[in-house]
Amino acid sequence: MVGAGNLIEILFGLPYLTPEIIVCILMILYVTFWGMLATTWVQIIKAILLLFGATLIALLVLNKFNFNFNQFFVAAVNTPKDGATIMAPGGLISDPISAISLGSCVNVWKCWAATYINALLYSFQCFRG
Numbered sequence: 001m002v003g004a005g006n007l008i009e010i011l012f013g014l015p016y017l018t019p020e021i022i023v024c025i026l027m028i029l030y031v032t033f034w035g036m037l038a039t040t041w042v043q044i045i046k047a048i049l050l051l052f053g054a055t056l057i058a059l060l061v062l063n064k065f066n067f068n069f070n071q072f073f074v075a076a077v078n079t080p081k082d083g084a085t086i087m088a089p090g091g092l093i094s095d096p097i098s099a100i101s102l103g104s105c106v107n108v109w110k111c112w113a114a115t116y117i118n119a120l121l122y123s124f125q126c127f128r129g
Contacts, residue, residue, distance in 0.1 A: 008019035030038060065071040077084050 002020065005016075005020040005023045008014065008022065009016055012019070062069075062072065065075065073087070076086050079086065
């Protein structure tokens, strides 16, 4: 909501608090009147956009290397900044807290579970009539 408020602030030149209040009211109305059905559709649309975007980026990068994984990895290893260490395991983990955070992926599972439960609730509502 803060991001949407900042966008409205920049586009319309309003003071900071005004767009934040507007977005907050709109979100309350959205959830109040359209509820779980709307939330489910938002999650579905976000998942489709994420999958489409990730696939498009992967295809564009692979297209640069003629869809040859060997050329892709050779180019990655030949980068001056990281070199061969880019292929070494454990490059993302710098301390024990990061290991726990990356290992558990709690947020990913929570989002997946929420979307799945929303879809189930919606389908049960459809069958009940």
